[in-house]
Amino acid sequence: MGGPAPVTPIPRDFFARPAVDVAPELLGAVIEHQAPEGLVALRLTEVEAYAGQADPASHAYRGKTRRNAVMFGPPGHAYVYFTYGMHFCVNLVCLGEGRPDAVLLRAGEVIEGEALARARRATSRRAADLASGPARLCQALGIDSSFNGADVCTAGSPLRVRADGPRPGTTGRSADKAKIATGPRVGVTAAAEVPWRFWIEGAPSVSAYRPHGPRRRKLVTP
Numbered sequence: 001m002g003g004p005a006p007v008t009p010i011p012r013d014f015f016a017r018p019a020v021d022v023a024p025e026l027l028g029a030v031i032e033h034q035a036p037e038g039l040v041a042l043r044l045t046e047v048e049a050y051a052g053q054a055d056p057a058s059h060a061y062r063g064k065t066r067r068n069a070v071m072f073g074p075p076g077h078a079y080v081y082f083t084y085g086m087h088f089c090v091n092l093v094c095l096g097e098g099r100p101d102a103v104l105l106r107a108g109e110v111i112e113g114e115a116l117a118r119a120r121r122a123t124s125r126r127a128a129d130l131a132s133g134p135a136r137l138c139q140a141l142g143i144d145s146s147f148n149g150a151d152v153c154t155a156g157s158p159l160r161v162r163a164d165g166p167r168p169g170t171t172g173r174s175a176d177k178a179k180i181a182t183g184p185r186v187g188v189t190a191a192a193e194v195p196w197r198f199w200i201e202g203a204p205s206v207s208a209y210r211p212h213g214p215r216r217r218k219l220v221t222p
Contacts, residue, residue: 007032009160012153015075019049019094019101024180024198026092026103030111030164031152033141038116040141042108042131043164046199046206048185050091052100056190060100071100076153080138080145087135090143092152092161106134106186106197109205111164117141128204178202183209 010029015022024047032041050058052071059068059081070079075096080088094101108131110117117130117140124130131137138144143159152161179201184193186209199206 007155007160007162009153009155009157009162010076012074012076015092015094015153016096017094019051019103020196022092022094022101023047023049023103023196024182026105026161027180027198027200028164028178029161031105031108031141031159031161032112033143034158035116035142038113040113040117040120041111042137042141043111044105044108045203046107046197048104048106048198049196050102050104051196052095052102055194057185057188057192057194058100058102060102061190064100068100070149071102072096072098073149076151078143078147078150078152078159080143080148080150082145083135088138088144089134090138090141090147104134105137107132107199107203107205107207108137108140109203110140126204130205132205133207 026044026047029044030041032039052058052060055061060071064072070077071093073096075093077093079091079093079102082088091102091104094103110127110130120142121130121136121140131140147159150159151157152159180198181201182195182198184195185197
């Protein structure tokens, strides 16, 4: 009879480790959102690790709040936050249960549902730009605050993460391997130099690196 193969998400114990270990192994994995209007799936090409209360760049550094509570829960859940009054970003909780490590998803390559991703990202001309950057990634997938706390390790969840063959750096055919690069994190003022941003070298969807700088105030003409 045929039909699509059942989705097998990455097991929860994959995320029950420090974010700095999980992050590079997420590269090449697939995050997908099954919405009423269709499926969009992205192969992850760029991520950043954050080490909870030991990391001054983490949202959890100063302790548990209403905003970051999901980070203090079980691993394998999505932490979604709103930034700059206009964008959503999504992280995947690691360690968990009071140890709030997380991996920020920075970029991905659309492998399914490109037409729907383009409808959500109408300003993107190139396919590589559809999910190039954490805000664009959320827009392409249709992620908003309603996904905060979503379980990405459950097959029935609308937002889930699955492996897609050998991931970069794992054993397998040479064609399945890719070089993982690492460098400083983006958009943070504290501990920005920590080289916990990981990306697949040469992937066109990887976002452009821009070191954080103070936001300039607009001059007001008297």
